[in-house]
Amino acid sequence: xxxxxxxxxxxxxxxxxxxxxxxxxxxxxxxxxxxxxxxxxxxxxxxxxxxxxxxxxxxxxxxxxxxxxxxxxxxxxxxxxxxxxxxx
Numbered sequence: 001x002x003x004x005x006x007x008x009x010x011x012x013x014x015x016x017x018x019x020x021x022x023x024x025x026x027x028x029x030x031x032x033x034x035x036x037x038x039x040x041x042x043x044x045x046x047x048x049x050x051x052x053x054x055x056x057x058x059x060x061x062x063x064x065x066x067x068x069x070x071x072x073x074x075x076x077x078x079x080x081x082x083x084x085x086x087x088x
Contacts, residue, residue, distance in 0.1 A: 021029070056073060063077045064070070065084070072080055 058073075063072050063080070065072060065080050
């Protein structure tokens with residue numbers, strides 16, 4: 001048996017793993033990894049946007065503008081304050 005031969009499917013640990021793969025295989029694995037990361041990032045973004053929307057719409061109101069009968073949701077507080085500053 002030749003020194004470089006082994007069982008089919010064995011990996012020679014003396015050379016880098018990437019040398020066992022064709023350029024096409026390496027590109028395919030890299031693209032699959034990129035697509036997985038992209039999907040994970042999109043899922044994370046959707047979760048963050050859902051949390052942000054919930055906070056903006058359902059947070060306990062703490063700000064009641066002068067002269068107003070209702071409290072503003074958290075998302076509108078800064079807009080109201082900026083508008084009041086601009087009109088002063």
